[in-house]
Amino acid sequence: MPPARKRPRTYDPAKTRKAVLAQFGNVRDAVRTLTPEQLTGPTRLGDWTVRELAAHIAMAVESVSRTIDLEPPAKAELALLEWPFATAALAAAGAGRTRDFAREHPDLDALYARTEQRLTERLAATPGERLLATRPGFMTLADYLVTRTIELVVHTDDLIAAVPGLDIPYDRQALAACTRLLADALAVKAPGASTEVRIPPYAVVQCVEGPRHTRGTPPNVVETDPLTWIRLATGRLDWATARDEAKVSASGERADLSKLLPLMS
Secondary structure, eight states: OOOOOSSOOOOOHHHHHHHHHHHHHHHHHHHTTOOHHHHTSBOSSTTOBHHHHHHHHHHHHHHHHHHHTSOOOSSOOOOGGGHHHHSGGGHHHHHHHHHHHHHHOOOHHHHHHHHHHHHHHHHHHSOTTOEEEOSSOEEEHHHHHHHHHHHHHHHHHHHHHHSTTOOOOOOHHHHHHHHHHHHHHHHHHSOOSSEEEEETTTEEEEESSSSOOOSSSOSSEEEEOHHHHHHHHTTSSOHHHHHHTTSEEEESTTOOOTTTOOSOO
């Protein structure tokens, strides 16, 4: 696993809690509008239907409440910046759990209402430093909530892609946290300071081994918007397509990130 950054970015726990609740509320409002026909439609996530994707989002958020209810571990073992690299081994098993979860909860509106209520109650009564036994590893509640912004933002985008015309707003803080964590994960995967990756207005990171940039315009610069970056980092969009469609600009001999992406899928 790549080494963690010496000074990891910090996130305001109160803002993260609000962001998770807000984005889950945005998704819930959208899921309520889906017709039975739309729920049986395909998604870009293999053979998942829209219903299964919607159930997975609720399951990902419900995991916060579920792990809070478990006995806490003795100590943390997973740093926040290690989380993106620790999820790949769980992907296959997660697909099976999602299908089972979707079958067990056919009423999505009731599922979302129950999930939202449990989450609100648990967060109000649980401090951010509380340790959770999550599937990727033991980590604090505050850190785990940051990972939920990735689940929510990425799968919001998946839902929008699957249902033409579906409008789901992105909570600004959730989008910012998701963007920043994935940008920092790139810097962990490719440590260095020869390339500057800009994702305005949320993140700027330096990465890739080579001559260190000190001042002025960096010789190697990558710039893109938050959603394009998130799609690249999670395998929803490949580097070549993003370049061809002018969704990302890259200048310099060390500005090709194709071999570093995706970071997680």
